[in-house]
Amino acid sequence: MELNFIAILSKFIPVVVLMGIGYYLRVKTYISQNTVNDIKKLVVNIALPALLFNSFLNVNFQVNYLYIIIMVFLGNLILLFTGYKFKGFIGVDDEYVPLLFSGFEVGMLGIPLFTAVFGIENVKYIGIIDIGHEIYIWFVLLGILLTLKKGKQSYKQLARSFITSPIIIAILMGMVFNTAGIPGLLKNIYLYNGIIDSISLLSNITVPLILLIIGFELDFKANSVRLPLKISALRLIFAVLVAGLIGFTFVDFLKLNRMYVLALMVMFILPPPFIIPLFIKEDKDKDKSYIYNTLSLHSLISIAAFMAVSLLASIMFL
Numbered sequence: 001m002e003l004n005f006i007a008i009l010s011k012f013i014p015v016v017v018l019m020g021i022g023y024y025l026r027v028k029t030y031i032s033q034n035t036v037n038d039i040k041k042l043v044v045n046i047a048l049p050a051l052l053f054n055s056f057l058n059v060n061f062q063v064n065y066l067y068i069i070i071m072v073f074l075g076n077l078i079l080l081f082t083g084y085k086f087k088g089f090i091g092v093d094d095e096y097v098p099l100l101f102s103g104f105e106v107g108m109l110g111i112p113l114f115t116a117v118f119g120i121e122n123v124k125y126i127g128i129i130d131i132g133h134e135i136y137i138w139f140v141l142l143g144i145l146l147t148l149k150k151g152k153q154s155y156k157q158l159a160r161s162f163i164t165s166p167i168i169i170a171i172l173m174g175m176v177f178n179t180a181g182i183p184g185l186l187k188n189i190y191l192y193n194g195i196i197d198s199i200s201l202l203s204n205i206t207v208p209l210i211l212l213i214i215g216f217e218l219d220f221k222a223n224s225v226r227l228p229l230k231i232s233a234l235r236l237i238f239a240v241l242v243a244g245l246i247g248f249t250f251v252d253f254l255k256l257n258r259m260y261v262l263a264l265m266v267m268f269i270l271p272p273p274f275i276i277p278l279f280i281k282e283d284k285d286k287d288k289s290y291i292y293n294t295l296s297l298h299s300l301i302s303i304a305a306f307m308a309v310s311l312l313a314s315i316m317f318l
Contacts, residue, residue: 008314011117012307018208019303022215036216040108043209048107049170051115051203054196055123056174057183064254065128071250072132075242075268076102077140082238090230092290095148096280100294101235103141104270106130107167109299112210113306114266118259120203125263131171137273138162145279219296228294232301236269243268262313269305271298 025031083101090097104110106126114126143158162168177183186192247261277291 008117008310011310015113015116015211015303018211019215019218022212023218024215025212026216026219031216036213039209039213043206043213044107045166047202047206047209048111049166050199051111051120051123051206052127052167053170053174054199054203055120055127056171057178057196058121059124059128059175059178061175061179064256065131067254068129068246068251068256068260069132069135071246072129072264072267073136075246076133076136078242079235079238080140083235086234090227090234092227096276096291097231099141099144099276100231100272100291101238103137103273103276104133104267105272105274105295105299106133106267106270108210108274109214109302110267110270112207112214113303114263115207116211117306117310118262122259125257125259126267127171129260129263129267133267134162134165134168138165141273142275142279145276149279149281214299217296218299224289224293225297227290228297231294232271232298235272235298236301236305239268240265262309265309266306269309270302271295 079102080098083098086101087093087097110126110130111123115123138161139155139158142161143155146158183196243264247264251260251264272295274295276295277288280288280291
């Protein structure tokens with residue numbers, strides 16, 4: 001795939017505009033946080049799964065993808081281990097600090113940015129990589145969060161939550177349909193085409209809605225930026241190193257499309273998952289403050305880093 005520098009640069013205009021509109025909606029209080037929360041439910045449970053289903057419907061799964069999935073999972077474990085090792089360097093003795101070093105906000109930030117700039121036809125690259133990431137989130141990060149909040153957790157329950165996730169269901173259904181050759185078998189059936197067209201229409205609303213939500217929720221307190229900045233900077237340094245190790249050695253060794261390297265870099269510069277504050281102890285209100293600030297600040301840094309990575313890719317891929 002050829003990437004043109006000017007064309008890539010122009011792709012960021014709608015990204016900035018939509019996020020700006022989202023921020024404006026919050027400042028002018030045109031919509032409430034409750035409304036945004038309802039829109040999130042629509043995106044996470046319907047629109048984003050529709051986008052991923054459409055993407056995986058056209059992916060020919062290869063054995064090499066299993067290696068990528070495993071490496072992304074291991075990469076997250078390395079970052080988690082790094083978080084525990086560098087917790088003392090951060091200067092805060094808090095059990096949630098190491099958890100902010102691993103996991104990425106792929107659904108609500110990575111996929112919309114990647115789609116907006118590189119097109120829906122290339123979502124499959126970050127989608128394949130996200131499988132290993134989702135396994136880590138559901139079975140490791142969420143397990144630790146729930147253990148800290150409620151005590152020891154059943155992995156049977158975590159597995160049930162994983163396989164009933166709309167995003168995982170959409171990915172698996174897309175892969176099964178593709179492997180079974182259903183698109184080719186039913187391509188002349190009007191009912192099937194109508195259903196696929198409906199899913200495509202739903203997937204088209206995903207990116208605009210998410211960008212509006214991101215703009216609406218970008219908010220951090222400038223007077224308490226020191227700790228979030230330290231966490232974000234350290235996390236970004238180690239994440240880029242891990243992504244580089246995976247992308248420029250393992251992926252290159254497998255002779256895979258260079259878009260996988262780009263997708264890896266994009267994923268590993270993303271902020272921690274936005275769900276983290278939802279699973280911390282109720283009596284940790286003070287902790288919530290620095291965690292929210294870290295997520296907001298890192299989101300801004302990630303968007304800037306994504307622009308830099310995309311423009312660099314437009315030069316390297318020419």
